[in-house]
Amino acid sequence: MTPQPRWIRSIRALFALAVVAILGLSGTLSAQAVSYDPITGTGSTWSQNALDQWRKNVASNYGMTVNYSGVGSSAGRRDFVAGNVDFAVSEIPFQTAPEDGSAPEVPSRGYAYMPIVAGGTSFMYNLKINGSRVSNLRLSGEVITKIFTGVITKWNDPAIQTDNPGLKMPDKGIVPVVRSDGSGSTAQFSLWMSKQYNSLWGQFCVKVGKPASCGLTSQYPTYGNAKAQSGSAGVAGYVSQDYGEGAITYVEYSYALKAGFPVAKVLNNAGYYVEPTANSVAVALLQAKIKTDVPVTSPDYLTQILDGVYNNTDPRTYPLSSYSYMIVPTEVGGVFTAKKGLTLGAFANYMLCEGQQQAAALGYSPLPMNLVLAGFDQIKRVPGADVSGVDINNCNNPTFKAGDSPSSNQLATSALQPAACDKVGTSQCVTGTAGATDDTATTGTGTGGSAATADTAAATAAAAGAGAGAAATTANAAAAGTGGAAAAVYDENGALVSGGTGGTVSTGVAGSAVASPFTLADNGWGAQQSIMLFAGVLLIGSAVLPPVLWRRLKPRAPKAGNK
Amino acid sequence: MPISSLVSPPLGDSPLGDAFGADPAVFDPSSPDSRPRRSLVSRPSISDSVFRSVAFSAGTITVLIMLAVGVFLSLRAGDALGVAGVNFLFEQDWSPETKKFGIASVLFGTITIAVIAMCVAVPLALGTALLISEVAQGRLKATLVTLVDLMAAVPSVVFGLWGVFFLQANVIPVATWISTYFGWIPFFSVTDATGQALTEASAFTSSAFIAGIVVGLMVVPTQTSVMREAFSQAPIGEREAAFALGSTRWGMITSVVLPFGRGGIIGGTMLGLGRALGETIAVYMIISPIFTINWEVLKTGTNSVSALIALRYGESSSFGLSALMAAGLVLFLITLVINFTASSIVARSRSGAESD
Amino acid sequence: MTTTHRTQATDPAASAGPSTLVMTETAVELEADLELQAAFVRHTTNIPSSEGIEIGPRRRMRAARVDDQFNVFGALAAGVAVAVLLFGWFGPLSGYVGFVIVAFIAFIGFYALLVSLKSDWQEVKDRVMSVVLSSAGVLLFGALVFVVAYTLVRGQEALPHLNFFTDSMELAGPLDGLELGGIFHAILGTLMQITMALIVTVPLGILTALFLNEVGGRFARFVRTISDAMTALPSIVAGLFVYSAIIVLITHQRSGFAASMAITVMMLPIVIRASDIVLRLVAGNLREAAYALGSTRWRTVWHVVLPTARPGLATAVILGTARGIGETSPVLLTSGVTAVVNLNPFEGPMISLPLQVFDFVKSPEPNMIARGFGAAAVLILLVLTLFAIARLIGGKGPGDLSRAQQQRVVAASARDLKRITVAADRRERLAATTADAWPPPSAPPTDPSSPAPTIDLSTKEPSS
Secondary structure, eight states: OOOHHHHHHEEEEEEHHHHHHHTTTTSSOOOOOOOOOEEEEEEESSEEEEEEEEHHHHHHOOOOOOOEEOHHHHEEEEEEEETTEEEESSOOOSSSOOTOOOOOOOOOOOEEEEEEEEEEEEEEEEEETTTEOOOEEEEOOHHHHHHHHTTTOBBHHHHHHHTTTTTTOOOOOOOOESSSSOHHHHHHHHHHHHHHHHHHHHHHHHHHOTTTTTTSSOOOOOOOOOOESSSSHHHOOOOOOOTTTTEEEEEHHHHHHHHTTOEEEETTTTTBEOOOOHHHHHHHTTOOOOOOOOOSSTTTOOOOOHHHTTTTOOOOOOOEEEEHHHHHHSSHHHHHHHHHHHHHHHHHHHHHHHGGOOOOOOOTTTOOHHHHHHHHHHTTTTTTOOOOGGGGGOOOOTTTOOOOOOBOOOOHHHHHOOOOOSSSEEEEOOOOOOTOOOOOOOOOSSSEEOOTTOOOOHHHHHHHHHHHHOOOSSSSSHHHHTOOSSOOOOGGGGGGOOOOOOOOOOOOOOOOOOOOOOOOOOOOOOOOHHHHHHHHHHHHHHHHHHHHHHHSSSHHHHHOOOO | OHHHHHHHHTTOOOOOOHHSSSSSGGGOOTTTTTSSOOOOOOOOOHHHHHHHHHHHHHHHHHHHHHHHHHHHHHHHHHHHHHHHHHGGTTTEEGGGGEEEEEHHHHHHHHHHHHHHHHHHHHHHHHHHHHIIIIIOOOOHHHHHHHHHHHHHHHHHHHHOOOOIIIIIHHHHHHHHHHHSSSSSGGGOOOOOTOOBOOEEEEEGGGGGHHHHHHHHHHHHHHHHHHHHHHHHHOHHHHHEEEEETTTHHHIIIIIIIITTHHHHHHHHHHHHHHHHHHHHHHHHHHHOOSSSSOOOSBBBBOOHHHHHHHHHHHEEEEEEEHHHHHHHHHHHHHHHHHHHHHHHHHHHSSSSSOOO | OOOOHHHHHHHHHHHHSTTOOSOOOOHHHHHHHHHHHHSSTSOOOOOOOOOOOOOOOOOOOSSSOOHHHHHHHHHHHHHHHHHIIIIIIOOOOOOOHHHHHHHHHHHHHHHHHHHHHHHHHHHHHHHHHHHHHHHHHHHHHHHHHHHHHHHHHHHHHTTTOOOHHHGGGGGOTTTSOOOSSSSSSHHHHHHHHHHHHHHHHHHHHHHHIIIIIIIOSHHHHHHHHHHHHHHHHHHHHHHHIIIIIIIIIIIIIIOHHHHHHHHHHHHHHHHHHHHHHHTTTOOOHHHHHHHHHOOOOHIIIIIIIIIHHHHHHHHHHHHHHHHHHHHHHHTTTOOOOOOOOOOOTTTTOOOHHHHHHHHHHSOOOOOHHHHHHHHHHHHHHHHHHHHHHHHHHHOTTTOOOOOOHHHHHHHHHHHHHHHHHHHHHHHHOOOHHSSSOOOOSOOOOOOOTHHHHHHHHHHHHHHH
């Protein structure tokens, strides 16, 4: 193994030189059948993780060189307009009539929007009740909008309590954490809010000094108690710190997964609270529409229509699902050549089919069949692309098999239904979400139940506790304290029932004896402070005074001799 | 660097000795009055004229590059400044989409962070520079000099990561402590909109205080390096005179080294201040940008011009970009004024004057 | 960098002496040898004899007495004890940092008290300030070393993999383990970009600094004002400038060249300013001495100013390099991101280490974050190496000579002496033949064998 890197390196250097040489000759060499010109793209940071992985895969499997730089969607579109790049990735279509009077973004060469990567906007949070972490929070869309527009500011707001009957929500301020940099996550989230809760969002826009019809934005306005952090890593990092207790943020699912933190289940149109797993997003996107009813010359042609996704009535739907586009040129121009079109076509084909296999592992979700078909149509418009391999039946996408149709495919038929305890009502699943695998004991008035889709650990726990047949619930947190059980909450989790709907109330043993930390009531100066100060002065005085006094009291005469 | 190297003339490979010693006939004392009175205006030699013109063109190129940046900034900022007008300096909000944008809060945040950074950095840099040039000896001194230079190269993204993932969590108790006991000083109080004092940890995160500490640590090595260089030039003769008059080392430092090194202290501070004002990535990672003036430095929320540019660049329209350029231009003009003041102070200080 | 010379130079006895134009130890010995013979020669430079002057062991100027040590340790113990009492029992204080601050203040107070028992106010001030200075140093280096150590510790996951240094990320993606992929491309990119930037910055920067100091004039003052002002140019603005001026107008793509230009714009004022400061500090009497000896301006610059300021100039360049190599923001907009080795600075994106770090740590994948810290550690190590090289090349002052240089100096001075004595001898013979026109002022007996020892000397010189 040791000698290997050296020759790999030299080969790589030679390869790089060869690439440079080929570039220098600018395609005058007639290339062989499978040689691909390098292509370069910029754009969305949201999609970067997926593109990085796919770039690597095509490099090792097909020898393609794809450079991708996540500089931001708008910067990517600007680069595409200027013809500096071969493709761009963005969540927002070209702004042909910007509100601020900027020059409209009109690319000189033809372009097409191609869906490439889908994902749900998930809400990662850090919340503790009586010192133990909550991992099963549920929120409705309206509550989420109110939290992120500053209407709801406390965790024990009645609206949140209604969503979470199994939890006794604490009297703690909500710290919404938003992105400080311009980002696709913000754009997707604000698009959802502006479509679904238009009046709330409009009021918020007015509050932060924007027109009421402000629609989607890439820059989340700062307001009230919200903290803004840069990058997904920044917001996820903030929430996962100790000081982030009480914080909630919108971030890619993968960050919550990797940080070991839970995400909120969001209420869908079918009345279920659903976690943004790869499948629930893909199911939602089965209703994604692409605007084709306008002329090809319209700037809205091929843009996404997500209303069907947000209001999807399939119970498995995660409503905040969306996808990002790759903007591909349909004409040669700028740095883009037909030769690069070959690479771009092959790369796009790879992304839509084989690449989607890894989407879930990367924290995204695979594109469902309808979007893949839409993407295929766009590949065929790329000049120089080899369309012979673009075939839905040869597409190794995890959401469908050969012969499936958009209305009936593997995903639609086989995705798991949500657990009964996730339905709106008085029951609440106790199973953890995302990176937080621990269950949460119910502390509220509702009942707990483990989800049908729970992992094996939870299932065995449920089996072990099945004999109890009673949910561990308490009337309120104060009662939990009187249970006298000093053990941690998790130790008591044997008392779980599978899909339990029973309303039996047991005496509280779920409370933990975690004391709330002592905080100074105020910083006023009282007798206590005076005594403390006096004690401190006394301490220092007892150490300092003896030598000083001794020196003072000593006869001065001998000192004269000293220097 | 040894002091001797700069106070003693070079002997090693200086050809001056050769030039005058090689041919004794050049110096002919026997005929002092045989030539007419020599003109005091010398005709520049070829090498001199070449040197002058090369140096002159280097200076010109430098100015051209610098002016290009300035002119370019002004041109690109023109669009935004034309819309905002003089209000640009007084508006706190930043929303180019609605034509309501200004730099007041951003600039305030920038200066807050820089001032905090200087409060952290200057005492540390001054102390360390004196330690290296006056107290440390021998091998320790050489090591410290190298270490300081090395530290100047720690990439700002590393400081940012350290600030976010380590410092922030550990400095919050200090911030809480300060705000609890010194909350009566307006800067140090942390209150919500109604004036109620806040005690939650999350109220102390992402503050100008934390960003200032990180930026301060980042600029210390640069400042130390410049100051140490200046201190080590303090004339030996005067140092010894101070000792000979019975001064203690500290007495010598205050009476000789510090006055002599004043130019270096100011120059180093300004160099650090420049970097603190312009620091991007570390601030970008730490702060929670807000667009209102926040006097409470310990409280969440501040802003900085360069972080604003980095944060907004990727998702800005061309008009938004122009507004960012305008922000950069204002920052640039402010540093120009600060630096101009500083350089006039340096020019009047003793550094570089006759050294004995 | 030999330390003996430095200590010798700071020794008052050595530097205050009349004949201490850098006198190396060997030269001292040699001259003592020669003086006897030279003294016999008439019309020669009289070199004062050091015969009979005993050079004792160097006196230690600051000896630490036992009670000094006691003062330090005693005060330290007292400070910690007070802090423990205040934090543990008396006061409502909490937090490590607060503890350290209180302990330190108590320590300083007790130390001052202890010293004042025996010494006067001046000495108390001196001692306390020494302790404060040392504390500043300890605090600073502690903090900085901690930052670096934090990086190294976080990077240790990635660093043991050899492929991390020899591979690019071309064949590694976010899901791959650390045994795949590396940052070879970013290391190369950084080196190429900083080299290109230095090629422009070093000559331009130092020449401009020379222009400010040696040529002067109204225009020079203008240049100084401009370049001083530019030291604070936000680095991101340098990036924006290059993006709009070079990428948008000329190259139409992000490239290593554009990145190096952005670094140049940022580094140039720093190098100019730092060089300006050290050039100003070159003692004016050195310049005047050179001019007085008839040297031209250029020769003065080349042989006096530049060698004298060399270590300072090296520091200036190092400061600029350090800033340029570690700054992310100028390359953020100009260099582009790539995962492959790109050796062509004019074509295609070329990533550098800081940008690669920034890019890595944005990822949710723990492996990528580990790579990010690993890359940061490599960046620090790379800079360390560059510093070592820079110090080797330019870090030594003109008085600090290597062994070989010392020998050359000794040989040169011996040659000078020989030349002087030979010239004197020739003059003397001339005087002897042209009658006794000018009788010698003092009358040391003419030694006919005076040339002999100088010849001996030249044969002896390699062995010295």
